[in-house]
Structure formats: structure tokens, C-alpha cells
Amino acid sequence: MHEQSATGPHHTTTTExxxxxxxxxxxxWTGPARRSRDRxxxxxxxxxxxxxxAETRASQP
Ligand SMILES: [Zn+2]
Structure with missing residues (x-):
């Protein structure tokens, strides 16, 4: 998977x-449990x- 480098420090995965x-x-970060993977x-x-x-905002004075 080469998509990891484009997402910066945030790389999301879905777990079942x-x-x-x-x-x-x-x-x-962990999202809420959903009934569907799409969610x-x-x-x-x-x-x-x-x-x-948030990061963009935080980096601005
Ligand atoms: Zn994150």
C-alpha cells in the first residue's frame, strides 16, 4: 500500500x-463502533x- 505516505501522520484503517x-x-484516534464498514x-x-x-489551524498564529 503506497497510500500511507500521502496521508501524513494520520493513517486510518477500519477494524471489524x-x-x-x-x-x-x-x-x-478511534471512531465509534458502526454497523457497517461504510459508516x-x-x-x-x-x-x-x-x-x-485542526493541524492547519494550530500551525497558524
Ligand atoms: Zn488521526
Whole structure:
């Protein structure tokens, strides 16, 4: 997988636990347990977006 380098410090994966799926990130963030993997992926996407925004904001004075 070569997509890892493009995502910076945040690399999300989805894990399945029983009938639930949840998103995880290399930064330590974990999304809520979802009934569908699509939902978990959406959580991961949202995390990447918010994390990116937060970092951009934090780096600005
Ligand atoms: Zn993250």
C-alpha cells in the first residue's frame, strides 16, 4: 500500500469487531463502533478532514 505516505501522520484503517466496524487512526484516534464498514470509513474520512483542519489551524498564529 503506497497510500500511507500521502496521508501524513494520520493513517486510518477500519477494524471489524464482531458485527461492528470501527475506524482507527495511527494518531490514536478511534471512531465509534458502526454497523457497517461504510459508516466506519465515513468516520475515518471525517477524522482526516477535521484533524487536517485542526493541524492547519494550530500551525497558524
Ligand atoms: Zn488521526
Amino acid at each position: 469487531r464482531g458485527s461492528f466496524a470501527l475506524a482507527r487512526c495511527t494518531c490514536g 466506519a470509513r465515513a468516520d475515518a474520512d471525517a477524522h482526516l478532514t477535521t484533524a487536517d483542519t
